[in-house]
Amino acid sequence: MEDDEDCPPLAVELPAQTTSPPVTAPSSASAPVGVTVITGYLGAGKSTLVNYILSAQHGKRIAVILNEFGEEIGVERAMINEGQGGALVEEWVELANGCVCCTVKHSLVQALEQLVQSKERMDHILLETTGLADPAPLVSILWLDDQLESSIRLDSIITVIDAKNFRQQIDEHTNSSSFPEAFHQIAFADVVILNKIDLVKDDLEDLEKQIHDVNALVTVVRSVRCQVDLNTIFDRQAYGTKNSSQLQELLEYSKSVPPNSRHDNSISTLCISEQDPVHLAKVESWLEDLLWEKKSTMDIYRCKGILHIHNSNQLHTLQAVREVYEVVPAREWSEMQSRMNKIVFIGRNLDISVLQDSFGRCKH
Numbered sequence: 001m002e003d004d005e006d007c008p009p010l011a012v013e014l015p016a017q018t019t020s021p022p023v024t025a026p027s028s029a030s031a032p033v034g035v036t037v038i039t040g041y042l043g044a045g046k047s048t049l050v051n052y053i054l055s056a057q058h059g060k061r062i063a064v065i066l067n068e069f070g071e072e073i074g075v076e077r078a079m080i081n082e083g084q085g086g087a088l089v090e091e092w093v094e095l096a097n098g099c100v101c102c103t104v105k106h107s108l109v110q111a112l113e114q115l116v117q118s119k120e121r122m123d124h125i126l127l128e129t130t131g132l133a134d135p136a137p138l139v140s141i142l143w144l145d146d147q148l149e150s151s152i153r154l155d156s157i158i159t160v161i162d163a164k165n166f167r168q169q170i171d172e173h174t175n176s177s178s179f180p181e182a183f184h185q186i187a188f189a190d191v192v193i194l195n196k197i198d199l200v201k202d203d204l205e206d207l208e209k210q211i212h213d214v215n216a217l218v219t220v221v222r223s224v225r226c227q228v229d230l231n232t233i234f235d236r237q238a239y240g241t242k243n244s245s246q247l248q249e250l251l252e253y254s255k256s257v258p259p260n261s262r263h264d265n266s267i268s269t270l271c272i273s274e275q276d277p278v279h280l281a282k283v284e285s286w287l288e289d290l291l292w293e294k295k296s297t298m299d300i301y302r303c304k305g306i307l308h309i310h311n312s313n314q315l316h317t318l319q320a321v322r323e324v325y326e327v328v329p330a331r332e333w334s335e336m337q338s339r340m341n342k343i344v345f346i347g348r349n350l351d352i353s354v355l356q357d358s359f360g361r362c363k364h
């Protein structure tokens with residue numbers, strides 16, 4: 001920690017508010033604690049956001065984990081206020097030495113679980129990352145199978161963007177073949193906080209359009225000093241399999257995604273749809289070809305969708321982050337709803353006709 005100004009205040013236990021009810025009842029002890037990952041370019045406002053969340057009146061008890069992503073995920077520093085007289089406690093959460101591929105749960109997950117279990121009450125975890133250009137490896141570590149029965153769950157990825165700096169990155173991008181590093185973080189984000197808008201006067205609409213061109217599904221919130229409505233932060237359940245209504249809203253929104261008409265290597269979003277039912281096993285091998293075998297030049301970062309599966313009354317949801325994917329039955333199709341497949345892709349060099357044609361082969 002370089003200087004005290006940079007430290008989040010780590011205050012967490014707040015008196016119950018009249019406006020927002022205390023969130024956790026003792027009976028919810030077994031409900032997994034949500035983890036929000038905060039990414040963003042150097043100086044974008046990540047610590048400002050953490051400070052704001054910790055000092056806001058929400059009645060939640062929150063742990064902040066600072067994760068320095070140098071070469072690999074190492075030792076985590078957790079900071080929690082124990083609540084008694086505001087005493088500040090700093091804990092080092094040791095990660096067991098172990099190969100990711102030999103353990104079912106990554107040591108980061110085990111460390112977070114231990115942290116949750118060692119506390120009487122914990123409502124949420126904020127994982128502030130530094131130096132992390134690509135959040136995908138972290139997502140695949142934290143996105144856990146329900147069967148693992150973890151005491152934590154990935155809630156969402158929040159990317160803080162410095163509006164002024166982003167404008168400059170885009171201007172440089174138009175004059176070069178590279179694309180801004182921030183685009184990666186936008187591609188994986190569930191929420192983008194477009195911060196420091198006090199420093200950018202005229203072109204916020206255009207900045208938002210640039211963000212949506214990369215990731216048409218992301219929620220963009222404008223802010224000064226990250227002062228955002230906390231409902232946009234907590235409990236988004238962006239990776240929850242049961243939250244199909246939110247997914248359907250996203251897919252409704254995806255109607256507005258324009259066909260992928262670009263011919264450069266930018267990151268963009270596109271959507272395919274198909275009325276007829278598809279075979280689950282074929283969809284899985286189609287996804288494996290796309291995400292694992294990478295037989296085409298497409299580089300798919302993320303997909304979300306709903307699926308109409310042969311011989312099933314269940315609406316299935318699809319989520320993928322890089323190579324990790326999940327297709328699960330979410331709930332029964334309602335009578336009112338026309339059954340269909342709809343999948344939104346975020347990535348580079350996306351080719352709508354290749355995706356549409358290859359998916360179409362899952363029908364037979």
Ligand SMILES: Nc1nc2c(ncn2[C@@H]2O[C@H](COP(=O)(O)OP(=O)(O)OP(=O)(O)O)[C@@H](O)[C@H]2O)c(=O)[nH]1
Nearest residue numbers: 041042043044045046047048195196197224225226
């Ligand atoms: N003008 C202006 N300054 C801001 C705003 N938000 C944050 N800042 C300032 O920007 C600087 C960087 O903010 P931080 O919150 O430390 O950014 P960070 O992303 O945590 O930075 P690193 O940890 O270095 O990556 C600080 O001096 C903040 O006070 C804003 O909305 N407007």
